[in-house]
Amino acid sequence: MFWRMTGLSTTSPVETIMDKENFTLEDLLDEDEIIQECKALNNRLINFLRERTQVERLVRYIVEEAPEDAEKGRTFKFPFIACEIFTCEVDIILKALVEDEELMNLLFSFIEPEHPHSALLAGYFSKVVVCLLLRKTVPLMNYIQAHQDIIKKLVDLIGITSIMEVLIRLIGADEHLYTSYVDSMQWLEDTDVLEMIVDKFSSTDCPEVHANAAEALCAITRYAPPGLSAKISSPSFIGRLFRHALEDSRPKSVLVNSLSVCISLLDPKRQTSGTYYMYNRQSTQGSVASAKPETVEGMLESLGNLLKLLDVSAEENVLVTTYGKLQPPLGKNRLKIIEFISVLITVSSDAAEKQLIHLGALKRILELFFEYPYNNFIHHHIEQIIDSCLDSKNTSLIEHILEDCLLVRKIIDAEKNGALLADPKIPTLPTEGRTPPRIGNVGHMTRIANKLIEQGANSSYIQSYLQGDSEWVEWQTDVLTKRNALENVYQWACGRPTSLHDRGRDSDDDDYQDRDYDVAALANNLSQAFRYGIYENDDNDEGHGSLERDDEDVYFDDESAEVVISSLRLGDDQERYDMYIVLLITDN
Incomplete structure (x- = not known):
């Protein structure tokens, strides 16, 4: 930081606050530079924040709603800064939290049924728990294992997207947890968490709960450890899923989201719902993996009842x-059935x-x-x-x-x-x-x-x-x-590079390397574009936004354009390539 460099010494606002005799945590939380100081590992500040009293107050800002007559700082700023302090991943602060059972009880009191669950605080709670899960995996999992009712409470709040994210990270969407901490995560495979999630299709009529339950199950199908993967793809689980989906009294969102889970079981790489949570793996493209025969057979048992829903003759909606x-x-329900059949x-x-x-x-x-x-x-x-x-x-x-x-x-x-x-x-x-x-x-x-x-x-x-x-x-x-x-789009010349020779192709997915572009036409288009000011130099304030520019103001002629475009041709051994054009425009 500048204030620590010789000759540029400037007193930090945080240091100024801490030089006072009776400064408080709130004084620090109200200072905008506290996060920057935490990331810079200011020893004096870290030693203050690691104290149990201060950690407890930070947790309370995250899990407790502000009084109705509270100031904006208490309602909005302090919870945000408290969350950011934890997610700065200062080891000594996280250790002070995760190794104190009373503080962990206070943190997870947020998911108690009688506790208010605002979306704002739910987001902060989620960020802190995920940070602990990544940086303090073993002590956190030991705590959750000793308080297994936490899993059920998280499932009960699955309609809150931030809580769903915690659940997904915990039970299946973070690959490194199951490879690096096998012993700490093994006990999850013996719980009935999958049954609790799928039963949310029957216990509520809320579409948001159905969508988030499906998202969690889809994440498990993609990344879960072998024990959970075997359970979710078993015929008994598939039968349970379809029983909820085909209940006459259930809303249509149950059928749609249940089929999303089935589609994910058949094709784990397919994106089946609105939000696709991925953490440590990049999206993979390629051939569809074959589904387990027992999984397919479990779905076929309910196929006849599912196909009956394609009949539209009895409906009178207009x-x-x-x-x-x-x-x-x-x-949407019939569309989802057809998508399921297509997979x-x-x-x-x-x-x-x-x-x-x-x-x-x-x-x-x-x-x-x-x-x-x-x-x-x-x-x-x-x-x-x-x-x-x-x-x-x-x-x-x-x-x-x-x-x-x-x-x-x-x-x-x-x-x-x-x-x-x-x-x-x-x-x-x-x-x-x-x-x-x-x-x-x-x-x-x-x-x-x-x-x-x-x-x-x-x-x-x-x-x-x-x-x-x-x-x-x-x-x-x-x-x-x-x-x-x-x-055949390669016979067109309407605003795209003109192909001099028709390749007989009908897809933009074909290779590009042997395509011969009309360089003169492209050069003329580029020249005209810059001549009439379509592309402007943002650093030039004069004439900004004007469509009239003198030709001599732009050193980009037809010959220069041909050189730029000709240089785009790359080696024939490349299957695909991206074209980057660097146009240097010099003004007088």
Whole structure:
């Protein structure tokens, strides 16, 4: 710090306070530089804060609500500063807290049922406990093991997101705890914490509780130790989960969040809910890990009852839209069921595929694709389902999707009509008296059709099936081929780098290294952009925001632009690369 350097000595405000005879903790908490001094390990300050009396008062600021007539400093600033002092991770202060059972009792008194639980203090409590969990793992876990009712109290408050974070860190989302402190964490596997969490689906109607319970269980499926992982993927636990999800009296949020847990069990890398808590692992991308056979079988037992919920005929809800009305709308619960099916079919389970065929699940789901032509969420999941069927090595599954589900015929019929039909038998109806709009799933149908052609090149069965349908052959020649040519983005030149040679690609995910850009066109665009002041030098106050700049003020001509862009070409051995343009502009 500056005040400790020879020749630049300046008295610290904290030192000034501590030089007084009767200074108090509140005097220090009111000083903005106290956190900076703690991080700088000011010995005089640390020795004062480590005293038991001061640690107790800091904890009380974190766990006790301020009186209604208290000043703002007591209500807001002091709890915040107290929390920050602990999270500065000064070992001697944390040790003074975690090794004193009375102080730990005071800290965890925040989660007592009769205690008020404001979101503000819950956040501070969470930060302190997580800090102790990371820096004082063994003594904290010994304390919790000796007071195992803490686990139940945390579960009871799982609707508070900050408390949920403590629970997640404690039981499964922090990898290093279970690798570095095996003995201290082992006892958690013998508790019934999973049952307590899943039973929150039945004990309350609060959607926030359901969402946070699902988030905690999803975190456990990703990172939990072997004991908890085996328990959460067992058929008995899956059955318990589905019993809560399929109760008639339960709100729809139970079904949606229960299926999020099932999806996470099938595909641990998939993000299934709104918030994705990750701590020590980076997000991994890659192939989906195969689910345990017993886990899949446990889900298949309830699949029939789950598929019954896809029936929309009994509902009378009406949702008016810009294109007409939905009678009824699809709803989040049906969308989640279809997402679950799309993940279930990717695990390559023969039992799951046979059950889906037997129950007619794929046929019903494909009908929903055409009954709701403006729901892009369902189109996305159903396209994934069809892709998984066509990629499957199970010939009966491919035959089912083509012959029983009539995939090709449904695509041709939808393409023939092109517009939304005023059919009272389907839930999506156009506005009366107006020209029906074009259906909104043409793009997905095009991708599915291209997938069929792609697979036909490798499968004689698919090839012969497609060639045996004269309408398909005609539509492929007259419509699909032209549409693919029109939708090839590498033939466009509307504001993106122009490709001099068409590569015949239809995805931005392809490699870039062999693409040949029109350097002259790019150079001209850059030159014009800087000439008209689109990119300005923020350090130049003159003419800031003006669209008029003299050409001689900018030393960036067409030739310079070509040099900059040409230098972007990197080695051919790189699969992907990022392009960084450094443009140096010098003003007179």
